[in-house]
Amino acid sequence: MKKLKVIVIFLLTISTIFTTGCWNYREVESLSIVAGVGIDKSERQKYHLTFDLVDMTGGGTSSGSESANPATTTIETDGRTIFEAIRNATKECGKRLYFSDCKVIVISSELAKEGISPIVDFFSRDAEIRRNIRIFVAKEQTAKELFKTKPVANTIVGYEIETMIEADQKYLSKNVPRRLFEVNNIIKSDGISLTVPIVKRSAANPETTQIGGTAIFKKDKLVGYVDNDETQYIYIIKDEAKAGSLVLDKKINGNSITLELYSSKTWIKPVISNGEIKMEINVTAKAALAENETNKDYCSEDGIAKVQKLGEETIKNHCSRIIKTVQEQYGSDIFGFGLLVKYRYKSAWDELKANWDEKFKTVKYDINAKINITNSATLKSKTKVGD
């Protein structure tokens, strides 16, 4: 009896080994680590993929224990589907491509205009891809060209794009990373449209890449772009901005004042009255006086109040301008107003849903901004110029 028990336990244990997930023995060095994938349209077949690989050989100069900085190298493949193209990559490099440390997917604008849902489907389905991989659109160049640029602060282009977008959200908030799972969620839900950050070659230094602007989607198709500086206000409205700088619109004697935003919180309340949809947008921001080019000292209580007021106006103006632009030019609800209506007016939404795209263009909005200046950095007064 006891023997039987032992045998049963043994068999159960062994059988679980063969029925659990996928795993296998593979040495680290047998993997070709992919840092980023670029997806372009191919002329002959549907997809042209560019893989940004981490080159472990160190350019053949690595000697002994000192591990040379891994360099970046690319391989390109064609395929009728993405999966086929990835498998075709084995022909290019002997090792198996390894995607768990792939950080970015760059989709060319040409493909994005045709719809990104097939691409999103593949990457969401694949087991090795992480769900937080960042998605980008290549606006001016092809994705392939972008991966052939020279990285600046990193040695691998894919990882540099990743650090750029993370830093952007943290310190600038002009662009916010859009992750694979978010893209997936936004595409499938109604009442909100997708925005994806853009990567392009740097204007000043064409050898390198930069992040610039936001691509606006309708459903899963690219419809347009928003210029770099205005994107900040998109993310303020979407409550995704974390920090950033705010240059006041109003110049004093031709000189500017800049605030540093510490945090910004946006709360939108949709109101439907008489068939008219109105968004009450409340922005609350904490800021510091970061730069004062004027010859006036704003460190008094009145001065601070004045700067706060100017800042509030700036936010108000830009926010309404960007909403207006999006409404008129693209008619794509990137702010997720529809979603807010859906949550608050469930029954009304059922009617609005059908032609929300048209309705969105007529949505009224009322923006309230509140800036609280907590300090003037390390200066108590204005830097004086002596007589």
Next chain:
Amino acid sequence: MSNTDNVLKTSLDENINLFNSIFKDDETLIIRYVENRRNPKIRMCFLYIDGMVDNKIINQDMIKPVEEYAYDFMPNGILDKTAKSVVTSGSVNRTNNMEEILESLLYGSTILIADGENEALILETKGWKTRSIVEPESEKVLRGPREGFVESIMMNISMVRRRIKTPDLKFNFLTLGTRTKTKVCICYLESLVNKNVLDELNRRLNSFEIDGVLDANYISEMISDAPYSPVKTIGSTEKPDVVAAKLLEGRVAMFVDGTPMVLTCPCLFIENFQSDEDYYINYYFSSIGRFIRISAFFISIMTPAIYVAVTTFHQEFLPTKLLLSISAARQGVPFPTVFETMLLLAVFEILREAGARMPQSIGQTLSIVGVLVLGQAAVEAKIVSAPIIIVVAITGLTGIMVPRIKGLDIIVRFGLLVVVSIAGLYGFLFAMLGLLIHLYNLNSFGVPILDGMRLGPQNNKDTFMRAPWWHMKNRPQGLTSNIKRESVGKIK
């Protein structure tokens, strides 16, 4: 010795012949024939083994008085008289039991036989050289008593006796080893000892026969609860203060003659992580030490296995930068990671074993060979990768932090490594569960060895941490018949 001729006769010459025949070809037996000066009819003979006795005692306190004492002639009372008023020995025993006589003779006593008596006197004259008391190498402390046991059982007993001065402390002697006749002493505090443990120990000690007992481990292995398990169920220490502390918790100690190790039982698993110094320094600091030792054990058994599992099965676990640096280091290394790890762990064990056995003068050579040749050169020659060196270094370092379970540590480490190379972290989990189940199954003299770690505030005051003395109101469970520490925390 079952020979019926082996009995003492009344004739001195016959008896001398008897001893001579027993100790044939053994020239260490010394037979000293004595005649009383005043009464030459009184003839006696001292027998002793050279080197086992204190010659000064024999010369001055035995032979001289016997030669010079003014005996009346009384053929049947010579030994009686000698025992009572002539020799100045602390312990005098009169017997005709030949077996006892021979045993005492071989253990340093002097035998006195007299003409006309068929009995003998056993005189206590032990006096061999022993090692002096030094600090034990294996259990060094920075603070606390430095005395360590020596090879003489009586000296060891005296060291414990000096620490616990109560008649409650009992010592029972028995002899083990059919040939070595090694003295073993069981020691306990009667009011604290768990009678079941004591009975079980006595039963086990009487249940086996062995040729010789040269070290405490001979006995430890014979009476262990789980003889095939690498986990020890009997504790051992070289320090009298540790033995005293264990006795005070109700444990039983076993002194074995000829070895500086004293066995204690029952032995809980947590005892492997307890150091006597924990109790001699501030409790905050010793709690940290305890915690580090326990973590060190787990780090030591797990690190190589987890490294292999993560780098060969679950690369997704690694942060990108770590993956890149490991991958870069692995480029061009010819062996699989598992083999590489095993190789270097084996090298470490070789170095450790070599270090433990070598004379001190070649210590420097060993470190140069170990560090430079094996470490640096192997990495530079791309025979092993650099991260493996770090893994093995951590493993080795943490492994020697808990020397008491060194054996278990090495076995489990290699076991895990083998399992992990087949089934990754999944196998690792199963192996660890297996280890835990095994530990939960083990008993030491009826006490589960993980008993010290059951949940509850009183039970864990001396396990993962060391509480201040006034809080430790209970003795560890299961070890003692008297769990309350009556006098702890009482303020006079």
